[in-house]
Amino acid sequence: xxxxxxxxxxxxxxxxxxxxxxxxxxxxxxxxxxxxxxxxxxxxxxxxxxxxxxxxxxxxxxxxxxxxxxxxxxxxxxxxxxxxxxxxxxxxxxxxxxxxxxxxxxxxxxxxxxxxxxxxxxxxxxxxxxxxxxxxxxxxxxxxxxxxxxxxxxxxxxxxxxxxxxxxxxxxxxxxxxxxxxxxxxxxxxxxxxxxxxxxxxxxxxxxxxxxxxxxxxxxxxx
Amino acid sequence: xxxxxxxxxxxxxxxxxxxxxxxxxxxxxxxxxxxxxxxxxxxxxxxxxxxxxxxxxxxxxxxxxxxxxxxxxxxxxxxxxxxxxxxxxxxxxxxxxxxxxxxxxxxxxxxxxxxxxxxxxxxxxxxxxxxxxxxxxxxxxxxxxxxxxxxxxxxxxxxxxxxxxxxxxxxxxxxxxxxxxxxxx
Ligand SMILES: Nc1nc2c(ncn2[C@@H]2O[C@H](COP(=O)(O)OP(=O)(O)O)[C@@H](O)[C@H]2O)c(=O)[nH]1
Ligand SMILES: [Mg+2]
Numbered sequence: 337x338x339x340x341x342x343x344x345x346x347x348x349x350x351x352x353x354x355x356x357x358x359x360x361x362x363x364x365x366x367x368x369x370x371x372x373x374x375x376x377x378x379x380x381x382x383x384x385x386x387x388x389x390x391x392x393x394x395x396x397x398x399x400x401x402x403x404x405x406x407x408x409x410x411x412x413x414x415x416x417x418x419x420x421x422x423x424x425x426x427x428x429x430x431x432x433x434x435x436x437x438x439x440x441x442x443x444x445x446x447x448x449x450x451x452x453x454x455x456x457x458x459x460x461x462x463x464x465x466x467x468x469x470x471x472x473x474x475x476x477x478x479x480x481x482x483x484x485x486x487x488x489x490x491x492x493x494x495x496x497x498x499x500x501x502x503x504x505x506x507x508x509x510x511x512x513x514x515x516x517x518x519x520x521x522x523x524x525x526x527x528x529x530x531x532x533x534x535x536x537x538x539x540x541x542x543x544x545x546x547x548x549x550x551x552x553x554x555x556x557x558x559x
Numbered sequence: 560x561x562x563x564x565x566x567x568x569x570x571x572x573x574x575x576x577x578x579x580x581x582x583x584x585x586x587x588x589x590x591x592x593x594x595x596x597x598x599x600x601x602x603x604x605x606x607x608x609x610x611x612x613x614x615x616x617x618x619x620x621x622x623x624x625x626x627x628x629x630x631x632x633x634x635x636x637x638x639x640x641x642x643x644x645x646x647x648x649x650x651x652x653x654x655x656x657x658x659x660x661x662x663x664x665x666x667x668x669x670x671x672x673x674x675x676x677x678x679x680x681x682x683x684x685x686x687x688x689x690x691x692x693x694x695x696x697x698x699x700x701x702x703x704x705x706x707x708x709x710x711x712x713x714x715x716x717x718x719x720x721x722x723x724x725x726x727x728x729x730x731x732x733x734x735x736x737x738x739x740x741x742x743x744x
Contacts, residue, residue, distance in 0.1 A: 422597070466596070477635075499613065503635070503638035504609075505607075505627075505632060505638075507607075508627075509607045509608045510610070511609075513613070515596070515613060515614040515615070516615065
């Protein structure tokens with residue numbers, strides 16, 4: 337996973353060939369949809385809706401869903417670039433096939449979903465930034481995949497994204513690049529962000545059919 | 560028509576345009592997507608899912624979906640039709656004869672789809688840098704584009720390698736969509 341790829345040695349797994357099985361898209365979507373409808377309300381995360389997280393005004397104090405709830409998505413790459421200058425601030429990618437989706441979350445702790453990034457300070461001065469995520473999906477079709485991301489500096493919301501990927505093909509590998517115009521920041525805020533490592537942070541919430549199944553946190557330092 | 564007008568109006572308010580890029584595998588879809596974004600095109604692997612680009616253009620949010628074109632993936636294309644404002648159909652202009660036949664068949668069956676019938680259609684006759692490439696006129700005739708009445712269409716010869724005509728094609732389709740949306744208002 338990305339945090340580990342960055343930190344150094346990671347579990348090495350034998351790469352299997354990624355095959356897209358010729359399944360009927362309709363039936364497999366139905367399977368997963370009904371699974372989500374029947375999900376028992378055994379933890380509070382079932383009550384966390386897209387509307388709820390879209391109203392959050394500050395970073396959450398903890399994670400809003402258990403790690404083990406994610407049996408659907410594995411991140412395989414992450415890249416951040418300045419679209420105008422071409423400068424690449426961050427780039428990791430893991431070309432290997434995903435681990436078995438039922439078990440890959442076993443035995444991992446919250447450090448798995450807490451990411452720490454250190455970027456060049458040029459990042460704050462970029463005009464257009466492109467962030468790319470790459471992810472592999474489970475053997476079942478995902479009917480309606482949506483991501484909501486909230487970025488804060490010192491408990492103040494600075495930007496947010498809400499993107500619906502919609503349908504994901506079984507056993508697929510997908511990318512999304514979001515190219516956005518960076519809101520101009522004052523020189524005092526720029527200085528403050530530089531001087532306060534890890535005070536810029538984000539919560540990323542991932543939903544299938546509006547049910548939360550993954551929550552990651554990231555902390556940013558600019559140098 | 561009523562519902563469609565309301566849908567389009569909502570879209571206008573959200574200022575979002577959705578383009579779907581399809582075509583047989585190896586046509587150059589992913590390369591085109593990367594080239595228009597100023598990305599490196601030297602290492603592109605086959606698409607086993609989708610690549611999406613979100614960008615801003617004259618105050619609009621533009622979402623481009625490039626979905627893999629391999630045979631095993633084509634049956635999933637229909638999951639991406641909903642809300643599509645424009646279809647970009649990419650062709651390897653130097654492809655084999657039997658692949659051209661297949662390409663025509665797939666395009667014609669797409670155009671029968673109700674959910675994309677009204678979308679603007681841009682055809683990119685790609686790989687024009689190759690000496691064996693058919694011209695856009697030859698392709699237009701082979702695909703019998705002149706018989707299409709269900710939507711606005713346009714064919715552009717292009718090369719994802721040199722970048723020739725990519726922006727021109729993108730301008731045509733986004734302008735066509737915007738004028739259609741405004742007309743409905
Ligand atoms: N000569 C030439 N090759 C191209 C062009 N565009 C794409 N290719 C090559 O065609 C192959 C397939 O491209 P790709 O973008 O993966 O096609 P896709 O399957 O439609 O996404 C790759 O080897 C590209 O380098 C072009 O304009 N000219
Ligand atoms: Mg591709």
